[in-house]
Amino acid sequence: MIEFNYQTLSLRDDYEGRVIATLISAKQNTGSRKALLHLHGFIDYFFHPHLAEAFLREGYDFYALELRKYAHSLLPHQHPNYCRRIEEYFEELSLAIEKIYTETTQKVILLGHSTGGLLAALYANTGEKRDLVDTLILNSPFLEFYIRPKIKRCMGKLLAKPIATLMPFANIPDAVSPVYPTSLHKDYEGEWDFDLTWKSIQGYPAYYAWIHAIDKAQRTLQKVSDIQTPVLLLHSSRSFIPKQYTPEAQTADIVLDVDDMKRIGPKLGTNVTLIETPNAKHDVFLSQKEIREKALKEMFEWLKKT
Numbered sequence: 064m065i066e067f068n069y070q071t072l073s074l075r076d077d078y079e080g081r082v083i084a085t086l087i088s089a090k091q092n093t094g095s096r097k098a099l100l101h102l103h104g105f106i107d108y109f110f111h112p113h114l115a116e117a118f119l120r121e122g123y124d125f126y127a128l129e130l131r132k133y134a135h136s137l138l139p140h141q142h143p144n145y146c147r148r149i150e151e152y153f154e155e156l157s158l159a160i161e162k163i164y165t166e167t168t169q170k171v172i173l174l175g176h177s178t179g180g181l182l183a184a185l186y187a188n189t190g191e192k193r194d195l196v197d198t199l200i201l202n203s204p205f206l207e208f209y210i211r212p213k214i215k216r217c218m219g220k221l222l223a224k225p226i227a228t229l230m231p232f233a234n235i236p237d238a239v240s241p242v243y244p245t246s247l248h249k250d251y252e253g254e255w256d257f258d259l260t261w262k263s264i265q266g267y268p269a270y271y272a273w274i275h276a277i278d279k280a281q282r283t284l285q286k287v288s289d290i291q292t293p294v295l296l297l298h299s300s301r302s303f304i305p306k307q308y309t310p311e312a313q314t315a316d317i318v319l320d321v322d323d324m325k326r327i328g329p330k331l332g333t334n335v336t337l338i339e340t341p342n343a344k345h346d347v348f349l350s351q352k353e354i355r356e357k358a359l360k361e362m363f364e365w366l367k368k369t
Contacts, residue, residue, distance in 0.1 A: 098169070294334065
């Protein structure tokens with residue numbers, strides 16, 4: 064069974080005080096081959112040993128980064144999953160990429176899921192160590208808010224900045240639906256085991272500062288993205304917003320709109336490939352077994368051609 068090492072990355076203090084991130088590495092890494100660095104999403108962390116096993120089996124070393132204020136990197140004085148600018152995460156991402164490059168002497172494959180995909184795409188444009196990123200894989204990237212009706216989405220974006228300016232930690236307590244984590248966890252309707260204090264069924268509040276940070280990053284990518292490295296964007300075949308759990312939640316992206324990914328994704332760079340995985344979940348690699356194995360197969364075939 065695969066095991067992992069956890070390394071604490073000490074970062075510069077921010078507006079809440081001490082800050083750390085956590086670099087995770089598979090103990091089976093050789094240090095002599097190309098490596099994959101995994102970035103998690105919002106209200107999320109790394110609990111994907113099956114993904115690490117797949118990369119190791121295909122001849123890659125495997126790493127994951129838990130960002131500041133998430134999971135192992137969350138300190139008692141911090142607001143969970145909080146940021147004011149997506150670029151805050153560039154510090155730990157640069158450190159992680161540099162450490163991996165030093166160990167392997169090869170450029171890094173960067174795989175970002177959801178908000179991690181947004182971060183990865185933004186970093187590939189302007190990050191300090193972006194020249195050490197060889198390839199970008201985006202697993203259902205957070206390129207636009209999935210809020211209906213559209214007027215509600217627009218109003219939320221407009222209000223986020225002034226509210227966050229006046230009250231930096233103002234939030235929406237019930238902004239995140241419990242249906243998605245319910246569809247994942249083994250004690251509910253799913254097959255996966257993860258820590259419900261770090262990825263809870265009820266979620267954490269969505270801070271207005273975070274909403275503004277996401278909106279600003281998304282607008283930047285939609286206006287000026289020019290990623291030069293090859294990009295693979297994986298997404299489901301459909302999306303819908305459930306009011307409560309139904310079995311249909313196992314066969315669609317119920318967090319983001321795949322039409323937004325198909326609309327914005329091709330404009331991210333000069334060499335972007337989109338692969339649709341029928342009936343995949345929001346995290347394509349947490350889909351039902353046959354579906355995720357198909358996605359893994361197609362991803363590794365693409366990597367071999369790149």
